[in-house]
Amino acid sequence: MPNVYARAEVAKHAALGDLWVVIDAKVYDLSKFAALHPGGQSVLLDPEIAGQDATEAFFGLHRLQVLRHPQYARLQIGVLAGESEKIKPRAAGSLSEVPYAEPTWLTPVYHSPYFKEHHRAFQRGVRTFVDEFLFEDAQKLQKNGQKPSQKVWDELARLNIHAMRLGPGPHLRGRTLMNDTVKPEEFDCFHELIMSQEMSRLHARGYHDGVAGGNAIGLPAIKNFAKSPVRERILTEVLDGKKIICLAISEAFSGSDVARTKTFATKSADGRHWIVTGTKKWITNGNFADYFITACRTDTGMVVLLIERGEGVETRHINTAYGPASGTAFVTFDNVQVPVEHIIGPDDGSGLIVILSNFNHERWFMCCSSLGAQRLILDECLKWVSQRKVFGKPLHAQPVIRAKLANMITRVESAQAWLESITFQMNNMNYKEQSTHLAGQVALLKRYCTHTAQKTARDAQQLFGGRGLTKTGMGRFIEHYHTTIGFDSILGGTEDILGDLGVRQAMKQMPKYARL
Structure with a gap:
């Protein structure tokens, strides 16, 4: 049983060498720690902190995880009499209770025509996996840039996340999906939406692409062609x-x-191989990939080839703002021999069709990931403006702060509604119909998601001030988001290109005789 103290007893220990404080009903002895305090011992000797309840002051400076760290948790000597802790971390797999931190379909008071109980069970399973298995690994490897361990790849395979990233289809038959929370025949595009949004909850942009990027955008060409x-x-x-x-x-x-x-492929004299020479740049997962789905020019057009890592294939790491964990690479092909059976597509003139065929799906799940990450930042901001005090009041008491929050909420909710509408169409359209009717919508949605994400990143950094510029501490997730958000606006097509594509698709469908 922990020692129990009255507040009056704690107040007696308010001097250098004999210093106690209360944080969320727990009593901490900082007598020896004071000299080691990063902010200096004078901070702890403040009359409003020494021997007092320092809960508000602590959470104005530190994240909850600090109290859970063994180095600081050992400083606890007891609890306050008749009181109990109120501030607890979100349990693994659980939902946030912060308004707008979750899509409305996940909150009990709202209803949705799209999501059923197996979607909710699936979401709980993926959230638990991300919280318990991926998050800490992501935080560690985001810094050191190592490839995720084979243990991670094996677990992703056991849950069949690799397979589900390809969307619904025959490739799921006979597989157990997310510990059997959804049957292969039930799996639809909304399950994939859920998975993409949950997998983005890592606060580690490079790692996210490291475990989810290359396979997700490379395998569809294999599956389909x-x-x-x-x-x-x-x-x-x-x-x-x-x-x-x-x-x-x-x-x-x-x-x-x-x-x-400009990467070029020519047939060998015996017709048994393609000979490939050229370079590729900014290739996600390229640094540790075994296979490369490679676009090449030929004498007759374009071809897409499956190239296996081996003689003549060299990869070099490219330094990017979102860190080395994504395995982003510069790839060199030097007279690489590729078996002719490794052609992706019906013939050596169909390369462009193969490349364009996956753009809708690739851009769609980028929208999912973008919105998942935006919601996580909104969750951070709403917590921060509630606990941060300025001029004696919570930060959200300032009208300019509420205006920023209103914009952030409006952006994420409108994009989520558009995304769910498109996802419903994907569930009810075949591939040809999607190519005709959704290519423009998906392009415009991705443009909207990534454009608004950059506004949210800037607003979030303004809310956190100097902390939003710091790689550690209260605003570390905000700093990381702001630093890496530009990637989403480039990958899969720049915002300008996608905006133009969306309008051109609309103009193709304009009635010939429409007039004012």
Whole structure:
């Protein structure tokens, strides 16, 4: 049983060498720690802190995790008589109680036409996995840049997250999805939406792409266009977590204009191989990928090839703002021999079709991830403006602060509603219909999500002030978000390109004789 103290007893210990404080009904002895306090011992000797309840002062400076750290938790010597702690971390797998921190369909007072109980069970399973298994690993590797361990890849495979990232389809048959929270025949685009939003709750942008990027954007080409038995072999290896694949399209010479690709492929004299020479740049997961889905020019057009890491393939790390954990690489192909069976698509002139075919799905799950991360930042901001005091009042007492919050909420809620509407259409349209009717909408939605995310990042940094510029402490997640948010506006097509695409798609559907 912990020692129990009255407040009057704690107040007697308010001097240098004999210093106690109360934080959330727990009594801490800081007598020896005071000299080691990063802010100096004078801070702790303040008459409003020494021997007093320092809960408000503590949470104006520190995150709750500080109290849970063994180095500081050992300073607790007891509890206050008749009182109990009120501030507790969110339990693993549980929902936030902060308004707008969760999509409305997850809150009990709201209703949705899209989500059923198996969606909610699935969400709980993914949230628990992210909280208990991925989060700490993400925080560690985001800093040191190492490839996620095989243990992580094996767990992603056991839960069949690799397979679910490809969306609904026959590839899920016979697989146990997220500990059987959803049956393969029930799995739909809303489950994938849930998974993408939950997987973005890591506050580690590079790590997120490290475990979710390359496979998610590279495997669809294999699933949809590779020839058997290559398709079956690669799908099995990657979905079972044994190999990693990446999409190698972008070059220093060509970004959104993929038709200008300069990586060249020619047939060998015996016709058994493609000989590939060229470079690719900014390739997510390229540094540790085993396979490269590679766009090449040929004498007759474009071809997409499955290139295996081996002789003639070299990868070099590219330093990016969101850290090395994504494995972003510069890839060199030097006279690489690729078996002709490794062609992705019906013939050597169909490369552009293969590349464009996955853009809708890629951009759609980028929208999901963007909104998941935005909501996490909104959660941080709403907590901060409630606990931070300025001029004797909570920060949210200032009208300018409430205006920023209103904008943040409006942006994330409107984008979520648009996303759910498009996702419903995806559930009810075949591939051809999606290509015709959703390409423009998805492009405009991604543009909207990433554009508003940058506004949210700036507003969040303003709310946190200097803390939002610091890589540690209260605002560390805000600093990371603000530093890395630009990636979403570039990957999968820049905002300008996607805005133009959306309008061009709309103009194609304009009635010929529409007049004012």
